[in-house]
Amino acid sequence: MQPNELSRHLGAEDELPGDFGTRPGDTLTFGSGSYVRALSVGEAHQFTQEPHAEALVRGPAPTAPPEGVVENRPEPRGLNRPLRRGWRRAGRQRVAAAPEPPPPVVVAPLARLTIELVPETSWYNNVRALVDEPTWDRIRRQVYRQARYRCELCGGRGPQHPVECHEVWRYDDLTRTQVLARMIALCPACHEVKHFGLANLRGKGAKARAHLMGVNDWTARQVDAYIEAAFRVWEHRSQGLWTLDLGGLAPYVTSEQLQATLRRADRPQL
Numbered sequence: 001m002q003p004n005e006l007s008r009h010l011g012a013e014d015e016l017p018g019d020f021g022t023r024p025g026d027t028l029t030f031g032s033g034s035y036v037r038a039l040s041v042g043e044a045h046q047f048t049q050e051p052h053a054e055a056l057v058r059g060p061a062p063t064a065p066p067e068g069v070v071e072n073r074p075e076p077r078g079l080n081r082p083l084r085r086g087w088r089r090a091g092r093q094r095v096a097a098a099p100e101p102p103p104p105v106v107v108a109p110l111a112r113l114t115i116e117l118v119p120e121t122s123w124y125n126n127v128r129a130l131v132d133e134p135t136w137d138r139i140r141r142q143v144y145r146q147a148r149y150r151c152e153l154c155g156g157r158g159p160q161h162p163v164e165c166h167e168v169w170r171y172d173d174l175t176r177t178q179v180l181a182r183m184i185a186l187c188p189a190c191h192e193v194k195h196f197g198l199a200n201l202r203g204k205g206a207k208a209r210a211h212l213m214g215v216n217d218w219t220a221r222q223v224d225a226y227i228e229a230a231f232r233v234w235e236h237r238s239q240g241l242w243t244l245d246l247g248g249l250a251p252y253v254t255s256e257q258l259q260a261t262l263r264r265a266d267r268p269q270l
């Protein structure tokens, strides 16, 4: 590992470098007082965009987190690997320049409901904008039926209409690819949390925060630290353009419709 490849430990006030998260051990620490948490970028991504149940299914083989502790950083390697106590004193060479290993424990409440902020540079990159109205109607009705008209995260139903169709995207920050993971049926309250920035603009931020707290059984401190982290990731992701990967649309449309959508997505969006 070269000196300029040392992992970085940044706090809430630091600027995130463009390549933050590309080095093993890059860590973001946020929170205050007795509630200080360290979150690796890799984990932050999972934490802010994946419902927990899905993360367990699709994630990179996470180990079962004991008592609400999530440890999902890349395996530390090279100088960053854990050393046995006393190793340095008796080691073969001086390792004065070796970085301290990242904080050993990441304490993050398990999340059933997460915030999924679409980067500002990708606001009009979505399935709904790329397919025609009848196709969108078919997709969303299929999603509703498969979920039996119940929210797939909290099991609830909305008072006016039971559920809404939400596009779940994953963001690969290394390749700048925005990948459609699936479509999901959400009650209006959970859907509002997903688009927390929009809820804020509509004056419904407090209601969305309360719902997020309730569904995840979080404290006020936990929910506020989480919201802060979600917006920091969003700001970071909003600094560049994203390439769409619409392969996740395949289960919902015919191959002809998929090809037509891919062609439309290739055209410059106005």
Ligand SMILES: [Zn+2]
Pocket: 151, 152, 153, 154, 155, 156, 186, 187, 188, 189, 190, 191
């Ligand atoms: Zn819900």
